[in-house]
Amino acid sequence: MKIKMIFSEKCLGYGSWHIEGPERVRKAAEILKRLGYEFLEPKSASEEDLLKVHDMDYVWNVKKSLVEDPDTPAYDNIYEFARLSAGGAILAAEVGGFSIMRPPGHHAGKNGAALGAYTRGFCYFNNIAVAVRHLNRPTLILDIDGHHGNGTQEIFQGDQKVWYVSFHRYPHYPGTGNNSEANCLNFPLRADCGDEVYLKTFGEALSKVDLSRIEVVAVSAGFDTHAGDLASLGLTKKGYREIGKRIAALKKPTFLVLEGGYSGENIGKDVDELLKGFESLN
Numbered sequence: 001m002k003i004k005m006i007f008s009e010k011c012l013g014y015g016s017w018h019i020e021g022p023e024r025v026r027k028a029a030e031i032l033k034r035l036g037y038e039f040l041e042p043k044s045a046s047e048e049d050l051l052k053v054h055d056m057d058y059v060w061n062v063k064k065s066l067v068e069d070p071d072t073p074a075y076d077n078i079y080e081f082a083r084l085s086a087g088g089a090i091l092a093a094e095v096g097g098f099s100i101m102r103p104p105g106h107h108a109g110k111n112g113a114a115l116g117a118y119t120r121g122f123c124y125f126n127n128i129a130v131a132v133r134h135l136n137r138p139t140l141i142l143d144i145d146g147h148h149g150n151g152t153q154e155i156f157q158g159d160q161k162v163w164y165v166s167f168h169r170y171p172h173y174p175g176t177g178n179n180s181e182a183n184c185l186n187f188p189l190r191a192d193c194g195d196e197v198y199l200k201t202f203g204e205a206l207s208k209v210d211l212s213r214i215e216v217v218a219v220s221a222g223f224d225t226h227a228g229d230l231a232s233l234g235l236t237k238k239g240y241r242e243i244g245k246r247i248a249a250l251k252k253p254t255f256l257v258l259e260g261g262y263s264g265e266n267i268g269k270d271v272d273e274l275l276k277g278f279e280s281l282n
């Protein structure tokens, strides 16, 4: 059975000048539609869902467009865009789908910028964290974006129900993720390390997780690890297909949420490769 895409054209309505702009997901959605994926339209996350992850003051400041940093502008109505993206992650969690909405989320911590980072790195609400708290089941979060998900780590560090495992370029933005802490396992990788080193590390990391305690796998799926992208680890389509197979081999209910990736063409193709790998074992 093909995994369903979660997407709303409403997420294309802001920030066309920014590198995290609408074109990246517009193009990806177009490619995935052409490849025959079924699409579902999400509803906005409720404020109650946001407050399971973020402090009330922070949610209020986003709502009033009062919080801004050099990476992460206070766009008009960004609260509604961010709430819809978080709702996409919730729907993905409910149906075992793949939300390809924007804005991304994994740099957003409880109060915004997380673990000492200077900016929120294009993120407003932590979509995957909202979805994981919404499901409220023991979850393994696999973060395959090329940047460390400092927001997700901050939110779940010490949470007995959640394991967070991240593979990211280091040293690089946001400057965190060089060491593992408690339930947060970090695997820093050198720039352009390539498929082979990446997949070896991926295998070692998964061998450290007690899968008997996990009921759900949630994937923070960024594609800026693609060779030449913003946090390139030199990955190729073969790499993404193999990552998909390794995730499927965990044999758990799985959902995926888009993070980074700044070429829509690559995102569309890489999502398809990853899911082809995933579905070959399902």
Ligand SMILES: [Zn+2]
Pocket: 145, 146, 147, 222, 224, 231, 259, 260, 261
């Ligand atoms: Zn990234």
